[in-house]
Amino acid sequence: MNRRLMWRKSVNAFMLTLTGLCALVSVSVLLVVLGYLGWNGWQYLSWTFLTHLPAPVGETGGGMANAIVGSGTLLLIAALTGIPTGLLGGIYLAEFGGKTFTFLVRYTADLLNGVPSIVMGIFAYTLVVLPMRHFSALAGGLALGVMLIPIVLRSTEDFLRAVPMPLREGALALGASKWKAIATVVIPASMRAIATGALLGLARVAGETAPLLFTSFNNQFWSHGLNQPTASLPVMIYQYAISPYADWHRQAWAAGFILLMLVLVANIGARLILSRGSPALRG
């Protein structure tokens, strides 16, 4: 009896140590990556980097102002195309859809979420770049927007489903039509959560490089219009990191740092929105 108890206690201790160790490893890998990026990026970050165009090849200095603005433009186009589509689609799935069609859309969206992002690039390349005959911010933004659709769709659907049924019934019982009940009660009750989902989705596609390589391409100068090749932070990092110049490497670190900050701010913002919380979801 006593030996059995000892055995059980030691198994317990062993498993506890093992799981704790693995948790520690995963966290420390993350911390090392973040720390290394933070240390290097912060070091090379400067006002010039934020406000100047890239220097010509061979010269040192210069910045990535065009890539920062370019990334913003791409994300704006992505948000304008991806968020409304995903949002309304999610509303349909949660509130109106029948069984088969809903299953089909949900399944496709999950599949789309797992599709390698470069495939989205090819899609936008075929759809926009080929007919327009040149790279453009529009094509890049669209590629990111298409990636955003399934993310926003699924998060919107999940959050709407979390709104308690009695709230819907309360509205319907007062003579609200179905759409009115959704628009005035269900969506406001989960608005913060839905906004958070969209923001996190945007943060995720902000770091995508592959779909931009042959859609928005790159640009060493300011882009003149949405139908022109446009610089973006991820592509800039890619290009600078594989270059042979030490100065470009330093700038790639700084760009990585900016990107990290962007994602961090989006995440913190999302958490702040969520923690203030929708009362209906907190119950």
Place this chain on the structure above:
Amino acid sequence: MGNLTGSEVVVGVPGYDRSLRDSEREASQSVLKIAVSHLNFHYGLRQVLFDISLDIADRKITALIGPSGCGKSTFLRTLNRMHETVRGTHAEGEVLLDGQNIFEMDVVRLRRRVGMVFQKSNPFPKSIYENVAYGLKVNGMARRGQMAEVVEKSLRRAALWDEVKDQLHKSAYALSGGQQQRLCIARALAVDPEVLLLDEPCSALDPVATAKIEDLLFDLVGSCSIVIVTHNMQQAARVAEHTGFFLLGKLIEFNKTDIIFKNPARKETEDYITGRFG
């Protein structure tokens, strides 16, 4: 169900010949508000209501009692077609509201006339004021100037005004359980319904809050018909003019409340009321 003692019956009972009793009905001044006849209800393939016929009197309280799962809530929900929010439900038969078949009416208009209060209070995550104003807004019923007036009147009718008049713009979630349920009643009253359906409105409330809501029902019954589903038999006995007893999807007995409780015609009713099963 032909073995009911007819002489005491005021409003209709299944299999009861209404035409013969018209004079009696007038004498007792019970006017028909809702007439249900031969209502059958299915959840998918499962039938949950069997051939229900009963009449609901105007400006009276009708209570529906019976053990859990007997179909009384389902019956209540068909009266304003709330059952349609659940996929795969099917109701057949006739439900007449003032002589009009509700299944042929516009559902939005029906629900404005037949309001509902649910088992668990379900205020919207909005302010107290907005909760009460909601029905008015979606139905386009009051102009901005009148809105505040109707909100106050509704809260007064729900006996909540004095408790909330200084915090109308606070979240409805800040109220206690009993207050929330009265807010839901106020919200339903704002659109001035002709019939108010209450689905076990006190099941989550303490006795004090329950008493307040019961008092409220007596005040309201002058202006609308009330149908209340309750598990609490004392409550049915206290508030209702008529009581119906449901068992396994059938309406076993429907009569004046004191007859149901003192001299029920059916053994099942007596067994349930005396606590022999349920």
